[in-house]
Amino acid sequence: MADIGGRSMRASKPNVVHIFPGQGNFPLTPLRRAVASSGVLHRCVWDVFTEADPVGAKRGIPVLRKALLGTRQLSGRDLAAMPPGTAQLALFGVSAAIHRALCELSLAPDAVVGVSFGEIAALCAAGSLSVPDGARAALAVADFLPDRGRMTVLNTTDVRTQELLHLAGATNVAIACRNSPTETVISGPLDDLAVVEALARQHGVNATRINLPVLCHHPSLTAEARGLSEALHRLKFTAPKIPMYSAVAQRRNTAQDDLAQSIADCLIKPLSLPTTLAALPPTALVAEVGTGGALARSVRTILPAATVCSPVAEEGFPWHDMPALWSPSDVSTDQKRGWRM
CATH class of the missing domain: 3.40.366.10 (Malonyl-Coenzyme A Acyl Carrier Protein, domain 2)
Incomplete structure (x- = not known):
């Protein structure tokens, strides 16, 4: 200084x-x-x-x-x-x-x-x-x-998240948020969300349910x-x-x-x-x-x-x-x- x-x-x-x-x-x-x-x-x-x-x-x-x-x-x-x-x-x-x-x-x-x-x-x-x-x-x-659904954070990319949704056959679950390149939020009905969460964990992806009793960022x-x-x-x-x-x-x-x-x-x-955030000054x-x-x-x-x-x-x-x-x-x-x- x-x-x-x-x-x-x-x-x-x-x-x-x-x-x-x-x-x-x-x-x-x-x-x-x-x-x-x-x-x-x-x-x-x-x-x-x-x-x-x-x-x-x-x-x-x-x-x-x-x-x-x-x-x-x-x-x-x-x-x-x-x-x-x-x-x-x-x-x-x-x-x-x-x-x-x-x-x-x-x-x-x-x-x-x-x-x-x-x-x-x-x-x-x-x-x-x-x-x-x-x-x-x-x-x-x-x-x-x-209140007919919930949201879950997956610690992975949006591309990998889309692959997991496809593998789970979870057509009612949608990508809700890209929080960062390696953190994605999904939203959907409770039963479908639980299937994706279980599959994610089987593939080594951490899945954390958001403590928010509502559905949001969902095309339905x-x-x-x-x-x-x-x-x-x-x-x-x-x-x-x-x-x-x-x-x-x-x-x-x-x-x-x-x-x-x-x-x-x-x-x-x-x-x-x-x-x-890409539009903001990097510093x-x-x-x-x-x-x-x-x-x-x-x-x-x-x-x-x-x-x-x-x-x-x-x-x-x-x-x-x-x-x-x-x-x-x-x-x-x-x-x-x-x-x-």
């Missing part, structure tokens, strides 16, 4: 990208730890849900700003026991709050990426949706998510996608004010795009992170704007030269010194290990 006049001069700030995860990885314990570490994040969670909670109240959903920030540790099981749509509203609001906190702390994005359900919060971050309408969109998605959901599109078209969308990339569309959104339909397409179309600073770290792991695989972090998931994240992210020699090896490796 250069030194001028006795003062350490930090490296230039790279392009910053906020990437918004879908529903498959939403632990709440990291959020509890992060809001205790960052007063700004705590306030942003409170502020976002002050806007979103009145929307949820019309569905009988409890006041989430109090539930998420209260003295009792909330769990995913607690959310599942609450009225339908609670988990979706919580994930949307938490992602929007993390984004807002990072912006206040000098880590505003030059671009955003929405991954499946994460498109809603990404559109809010890009200025295309208000928080209340984002909350309405999240609840609309919950209304049209069917055309009626649900149509209903969701109609519901979303009642909301007010505007063109993104910063570059917004959709992992389902696998490209940057434009002013001509039907953004409501783009969200609805998440029910029926597969997504590809490698294709989508960008990419922050996962959620509570888990699975998406950040995929980004590290796809963009090995990027600086990748998951602020809420990673202990030791420098909430009070964001420039440490792009000037890592300023911080200890232990700190780096938490949010850079």
